[in-house]
Amino acid sequence: MTNALVIGASGGIGTALAAALEGQGRAVTRLSRADGLDLRDPDATGRALDALDGPFERILLATGILAPSGRSPEKSLARIDAAAMAEVLAVNTIGTALVLRALPRLLARDGAGKVGVLTARVGSIGDNRLGGWHAYRASKAAANMLIRGAAIELARSHKGVTCVALHPGTVATDFTAGYPAHAKHGPEQAARALLDVLDGLGPDESGGFFDYAGRPVPW
Template identity: 60%
Template sequence: MENALVIGASGGIGRALAEEWRARGAQVTGLSRSGDGLDVTDAASVARVMGGLEGPYDAVFVSVGILAPPGVAPEKQLSALDAGAMARVFAVNTIGVALVLSHLPRLLPRKGRSVTGVLTAKVGSIGDNRLGGWYSYRASKAALNQIVHGAAIEIGRSHREAVIAALHPGTVATAFTEGYNPGYGKTTPQDAARALADVMAGLTPAQSGGFYDYAGQELPW
């Protein structure tokens, strides 16, 4: 890997992965809302910031998302659904990431392997959903998984060695998961970044469009 791009480089996982790739010898470009004014909910902002990139990038990681809008908790029941809050979650997690991915064809090398990892979540798996709840977050990630899968098919036609995958990092100790304390504990951003970097390094073009966890295991849609 020579050139890498991290979208969401100011977040816990994005920052850690940028550091991990630099430690592995890559030249890393990091973009974020706080550092570069990249607002994924604003199409003009995405066009301006992403349009300023030249590439090509051998590796891309998109680490953008919210669990719920500020001051709002993930819904545990249908009665808690709020249209505005749901629209905001989809605007960031699904539409915003889709706008970022729309720039991939221009930024990836036409020849040679490239890999793009899109941060998603296991709770976005419909087949694995046994608890219910978290309606907006689950649905936004399920929709994102579909976008990643479709993007992999489209881009694979012109970039035959490109790998594009939806990635679940596990439960990572960041501001994102503050207040959520599963019994099995959390991993550090640095450990998650190492695991994700290893998974991305090992994926083949035949696996493009898939949904994988931090151990490289395929997850059900």
């Protein structure tokens, strides 16, 4: 039985990813705030990751916030708030970096491990035609760069590993409950699609950005 790790396993997509991985016959380790993971706190995040026993053949990072609690993404430049932006970046960007930092230890050096980090199409600079959501967009664009850099570094030491950014689409979870006008698909459907995409990618695609249908997303 192969091992999988889902970080952010208490969220809607994370829960569905863990269940789908188990459906593939994998032993799944779940990591969430209940286990001491707090991406706002580097020390707590480090302790939670250090407690994991790898190696893992599949690692999925399914964490993030749209905005701090009680706030919503900015619709204009005038709505940018430094403290709110700092919190979004702390979770979505620095938190992602802290997880990526642990990958060399969590992956087998001679294995064909696969890492999928859920970012978002709105983090694409080339695809941004509407503006707004400045902190969230910036945090995900920066996370995409970190994923790209991690893939380049892993290719030197873990040649069989594939590390990619994944756009799950708009998924019907608590995360998106405040946006009823957006077309959504269910978390189980999203999880199956994302795992199919990840399973179909190899080291040659490492460092790429793909949506839930396997289509490349522009940076």
